[in-house]
Amino acid sequence: MRPIGTAHTPFKEKFGAPRQPGIAPSARGWITLHPPYDDANALRGLDQCSHLWVIYCFHRTMDQPWSPTVRPPRFGGNQRLGVFATRSMFRPNPIGLSLLRFHGITRKEECRLHVTGPDMVDGTPVLDIKPYVPYADAPGGAWNTLAPGTPELLPEPSFTTEAAEALDEIEAANPGFRALLIETLRADPRPAYHDDPARTYGMHLHHWNIQFRSTNPPDTRLEVTAIEGV
Amino acid sequence: MRPIGTAHTPFKEKFGAPRQPGIAPSARGWITLHPPYDDANALRGLDQCSHLWVIYCFHRTMDQPWSPTVRPPRFGGNQRLGVFATRSMFRPNPIGLSLLRFHGITRKEECRLHVTGPDMVDGTPVLDIKPYVPYADAPGGAWNTLAPGTPELLPEPSFTTEAAEALDEIEAANPGFRALLIETLRADPRPAYHDDPARTYGMHLHHWNIQFRSTNPPDTRLEVTAIEGV
Numbered sequence: 533m534r535p536i537g538t539a540h541t542p543f544k545e546k547f548g549a550p551r552q553p554g555i556a557p558s559a560r561g562w563i564t565l566h567p568p569y570d571d572a573n574a575l576r577g578l579d580q581c582s583h584l585w586v587i588y589c590f591h592r593t594m595d596q597p598w599s600p601t602v603r604p605p606r607f608g609g610n611q612r613l614g615v616f617a618t619r620s621m622f623r624p625n626p627i628g629l630s631l632l633r634f635h636g637i638t639r640k641e642e643c644r645l646h647v648t649g650p651d652m653v654d655g656t657p658v659l660d661i662k663p664y665v666p667y668a669d670a671p672g673g674a675w676n677t678l679a680p681g682t683p684e685l686l687p688e689p690s691f692t693t694e695a696a697e698a699l700d701e702i703e704a705a706n707p708g709f710r711a712l713l714i715e716t717l718r719a720d721p722r723p724a725y726h727d728d729p730a731r732t733y734g735m736h737l738h739h740w741n742i743q744f745r746s747t748n749p750p751d752t753r754l755e756v757t758a759i760e761g762v
Numbered sequence: 763m764r765p766i767g768t769a770h771t772p773f774k775e776k777f778g779a780p781r782q783p784g785i786a787p788s789a790r791g792w793i794t795l796h797p798p799y800d801d802a803n804a805l806r807g808l809d810q811c812s813h814l815w816v817i818y819c820f821h822r823t824m825d826q827p828w829s830p831t832v833r834p835p836r837f838g839g840n841q842r843l844g845v846f847a848t849r850s851m852f853r854p855n856p857i858g859l860s861l862l863r864f865h866g867i868t869r870k871e872e873c874r875l876h877v878t879g880p881d882m883v884d885g886t887p888v889l890d891i892k893p894y895v896p897y898a899d900a901p902g903g904a905w906n907t908l909a910p911g912t913p914e915l916l917p918e919p920s921f922t923t924e925a926a927e928a929l930d931e932i933e934a935a936n937p938g939f940r941a942l943l944i945e946t947l948r949a950d951p952r953p954a955y956h957d958d959p960a961r962t963y964g965m966h967l968h969h970w971n972i973q974f975r976s977t978n979p980p981d982t983r984l985e986v987t988a989i990e991g992v
Contacts (some may be wrong), residue, residue: 533857534854552895554898554901569854576847577844577848577908580906581905587857594975600801601803601806612803613806616805616891617805617840623890625763627857627889627890629815631901660846660853660854661861663849663908664904664905668784668860669899670864670900674810674894675811676812676896677810678811678893679896679897702924754906
């Protein structure tokens with residue numbers, strides 16, 4: 533197995549990356565195909581798919597041991613599930629699978645497959661690209677009672693005056709960053725266990741470091757306290 | 763990467779194995795998990811899914827070179843598509859992906875995950891098992907105009923008198939074999955190019971060798987001429 537390409541996403545660290553694809557649809561990214569896999573012939577017909585399967589390597593955690601059970605954040609860390617019943621990255625083989633919305637191919641210095649909604653960390657090695665085949669991949673009546681629907685989202689985050697001003701400035705030069713930040717925070721990047729409610733978290737999104745904290749219960753929204761260039 | 767298990771299916775050879783999962787829903791199979799991956803804890807919660815993603819190795823063809831373009835049988839071998847726009851096994855990394863209906867776990871001498879609709883060859887090494895997560899894996903409005911629906915099926919095959927008698931006998935001892943054979947033949951296992959319409963094909967299904975041939979046009983059905991134990 534060798535990488536055929538590299539995924540480029542706004543998520544510079546595991547912390548803050550969405551836990552499933554499509555959770556942050558405003559996240560734009562691309563897969564750069566390495567030669568010889570960037571051959572235009574190898575991509576012929578791919579434009580006839582709305583979505584791509586991306587099979588990749590959990591490279592940041594591949595040296596860590598797998599665990600038979602994991603505590604998915606979806607359940608607040610309160611439920612132990614078998615690793616094969618989850619999409620956890622701490623698996624026997626560090627293989628990730630994400631279905632991404634596909635937006636076409638560009639070729640300048642390199643061949644890029646443009647996608648939205650990625651959940652992988654920037655720099656992830658890609659092992660394979662496959663087309664979505666609805667009749668085989670989305671059979672009628674398939675269900676998963678552990679994940680019956682999209683995870684619940686937090687309300688929109690609030691911003692301190694300084695953070696709001698910084699965001700306005702960034703958004704003016706980088707349209708779409710606001711939507712991406714809001715989607716990322718509404719998905720609640722905090723670890724399942726919040727032992728310290730007063731903690732300020734730092735998240736690295738594109739070229740910015742975002743600081744945020746919990747607001748006081750019962751307000752469940754997060755508050756962004758600072759946005760700074762990295 | 764090392765196998766976590768082995769897929770057991772009725773398809774003893776590549777020829778005759780369905781070209782996508784679910785095409786032969788009467789095909790029953792199982793994945794035997796190897797120690798230590800057969801730990802009951804690692805499977806906790808899997809019974810809450812109707813379908814499993816199975817990621818596996820195309821072990822029969824992994825030593826063959828990949829090809830930038832392939833001619834999928836769906837188009838009668840008349841259309842060249844990029845390998846990344848197809849599920850062809852001649853890929854840069856020999857990784858297969860199939861969504862299979864899941865029917866539970868048994869543990870006697872070994873741990874088995876029971877499935878129906880497999881399209882992999884018997885003995886395929888399995889690299890990972892993941893749960894189906896409908897909201898991430900089946901987004902609304904996803905499409906593929908190259909494979910807009912299930913492939914067209916041939917009419918039910920006909921049987922010579924000898925083959926029909928052999929099938930009756932096998933079915934009595936192995937209920938479901940008839941349905942599996944009919945589904946397999948209706949999916950048309952013949953290669954895309956039929957240079958010799960008079961050719962008799964042999965297919966190895968479970969413990970039987972099935973011989974069949976084309977009928978005369980315009981009758982598109984296949985005719986089974988012999989069924990013999992292997």
